[in-house]
Amino acid sequence: MDMMISNLAQQRQVTEQLRREAAIKRISVSQAVQDIMKFITEHEQEDCLLVGFSSQKANPFREKSTCTVL
Amino acid sequence: MRRSSVDASIMAADAQKKGQDAKLEETCGSMGDAPKVRLVTKKLLKGHINKVNSVHFSGDSRHCVTGSLDGKLIIWDTWTGNKVQVIPLRSSWVMSVAFAPSGNFVACGGMDNMCTVYDLNNRDNTGAAKIVRELAGYEGFLSSCRFLDDTHIITGSGDMKICHWDLEKGKKTMEFNAHAGDVVTMSLSPGEGEQGHGNVYVTGSVDRTCKIWDIREEKAKQTFFGHESDVNSVIFHPSGQAFATGSEDKTARLFDLRADQQLALYTPPNKTSGFTSCALSKSGRFIMCGSDDHSIHIWDSMKNQHNGTLGGHENRITSICLAGNGMALASCSWDQNVRVWV
Numbered sequence: 001m002d003m004m005i006s007n008l009a010q011q012r013q014v015t016e017q018l019r020r021e022a023a024i025k026r027i028s029v030s031q032a033v034q035d036i037m038k039f040i041t042e043h044e045q046e047d048c049l050l051v052g053f054s055s056q057k058a059n060p061f062r063e064k065s066t067c068t069v070l
Numbered sequence: 071m072r073r074s075s076v077d078a079s080i081m082a083a084d085a086q087k088k089g090q091d092a093k094l095e096e097t098c099g100s101m102g103d104a105p106k107v108r109l110v111t112k113k114l115l116k117g118h119i120n121k122v123n124s125v126h127f128s129g130d131s132r133h134c135v136t137g138s139l140d141g142k143l144i145i146w147d148t149w150t151g152n153k154v155q156v157i158p159l160r161s162s163w164v165m166s167v168a169f170a171p172s173g174n175f176v177a178c179g180g181m182d183n184m185c186t187v188y189d190l191n192n193r194d195n196t197g198a199a200k201i202v203r204e205l206a207g208y209e210g211f212l213s214s215c216r217f218l219d220d221t222h223i224i225t226g227s228g229d230m231k232i233c234h235w236d237l238e239k240g241k242k243t244m245e246f247n248a249h250a251g252d253v254v255t256m257s258l259s260p261g262e263g264e265q266g267h268g269n270v271y272v273t274g275s276v277d278r279t280c281k282i283w284d285i286r287e288e289k290a291k292q293t294f295f296g297h298e299s300d301v302n303s304v305i306f307h308p309s310g311q312a313f314a315t316g317s318e319d320k321t322a323r324l325f326d327l328r329a330d331q332q333l334a335l336y337t338p339p340n341k342t343s344g345f346t347s348c349a350l351s352k353s354g355r356f357i358m359c360g361s362d363d364h365s366i367h368i369w370d371s372m373k374n375q376h377n378g379t380l381g382g383h384e385n386r387i388t389s390i391c392l393a394g395n396g397m398a399l400a401s402c403s404w405d406q407n408v409r410v411w412v
Contacts, residue, residue, distance in 0.1 A: 008071065011071050011072070011075070012071065014075055015071060015074050015075040015078060017289060017290070018075050018078035018079055018082070019074075019078045020289070021078075021082060021290070021291075021292055021293055022078045022079070022081040022082035022085070023081075024291075024292065024330060026085055026086065026089050026328065026329055026330045026331075027089065027328045027329050028089045028090075028091045028092070028329065029089050029090050029091055029092050029093075029094070029097075029326075029329050029331070029333060030091050030092035030097050031328075031329070032311070032312075032326040032328055032329035032333060033092065033094050033097040033098065033326075033333060033372075034097060035309070035311060035328075036307070036309055036311060036312060036326070036333075036354065036372070037097070037098055037101060037372060039308070039309040039311070039353070039354060040309075040353045040354050040355050040372065041101075043308065043352065043353040043354070044353055044355070046352050046353060046396065047351050047352040047353035047355060047356075047396055048351075048352070048395075048396050048397045049107050049109070049351045049352070049355070049356050049396065050104065050105065050351070050353060050355055050356075052108070053397075059397070059412065060132070060149050060397070061112045061113070061148070061149060061397070061398060061410070061412040
């Protein structure tokens with residue numbers, strides 16, 4: 001935390017900011033991780049990198065075959 | 071005075087230590103292993119004739135904009151690989167680009183110390199998108215910008231500040247000192263409904279910290295320590311509860327807002343190069359980082375396992391961006407190419 005404090009007013013502001021940030025309510029790491037795990041599990045099906053495309057038609061990047069008009 | 075600021079820091083560090091009741095890898099023991107991510111270059115977008123520095127997807131998950139030192143912005147249709155628009159810039163020193171979620175505007179800036187906004191639906195007689203705003207007054211390079219919507223943009227710059235602009239009025243609505251070093255990256259929290267984003271955003275800086283901000287306020291909400299060198303890239307977790315980072319210190323990390331601390335540290339098998347950019351998959355399960363070593367590294371964010379490496383680029387990767395629908399990853403590099411991985 002190297003900050004160049006040039007005068008008292010600035011130092012006061014920095015201290016107040018540090019106090020504000022120190023005073024917030026925190027949850028435990030285990031709770032935070034569990035909540036994220038829950039989110040991931042709930043949204044698994046939306047994640048193409050996890051479940052892939054449901055069918056090739058759902059993939060807009062696929063090569064489209066040429067169509068002939070009869 | 072110095073004593074009370076030290077006390078406050080100690081108070082915060084103690085509270086964080088108390089919260090460390092578990093390690094991420096252990097808590098996720100019950101999760102199944104993640105499958106190997108299968109991503110290949112589906113489109114190799116050629117067109118730029120110099121290093122490409124930044125890429126960003128539109129809200130339609132189909133178009134993306136890239137900015138290059140060749141002095142051009144190119145709007146690509148990633149589904150076909152076609153160039154939709156080429157915008158010549160007044161300054162070729164572009165470092166950062168942004169696509170408005172609506173798809174109507176793009177913004178860019180860099181060593182010209184300005185942020186320029188272009189209207190993609192309004193072209194001049196040469197066919198190039200018209201400039202709607204030139205946002206000046208920066209005392210440092212423009213390193214990052216993000217549209218809140220079609221009329222509001224926030225920027226981070228080399229003068230260590232964050233600025234909020236009203237694009238309709240062309241006026242700065244907020245300007246404040248943000249970090250103790252260049253602000254180099256920012257990410258908006260995900261949101262519901264029309265707005266598309268929440269009221270919170272995260273910034274990363276050369277001062278090695280990340281900070282959380284409320285878009286309505288000028289003082290940071292939280293500061294995150296841990297990185298040992300420049301934080302080059304930040305990206306919000308889709309849950310809105312966390313964010314991931316990529317750093318010059320050759321690590322990627324996951325920080326949680328409510329625990330107010332780092333949850334995980336990710337390193338590649340050969341820890342040789344810094345990370346320039348990062349992205350998270352749609353569920354948040356995978357974290358991806360673009361690297362100086364020309365590849366994109368992928369990790370299972372929960373089990374902290376390196377999942378794979380995407381090779382192809384022939385030089386440093388400068389920026390990566392996941393489409394909003396999670397289907398494709400765009401990457402750009404000093405090798406002048408843009409790749410779309412699907």
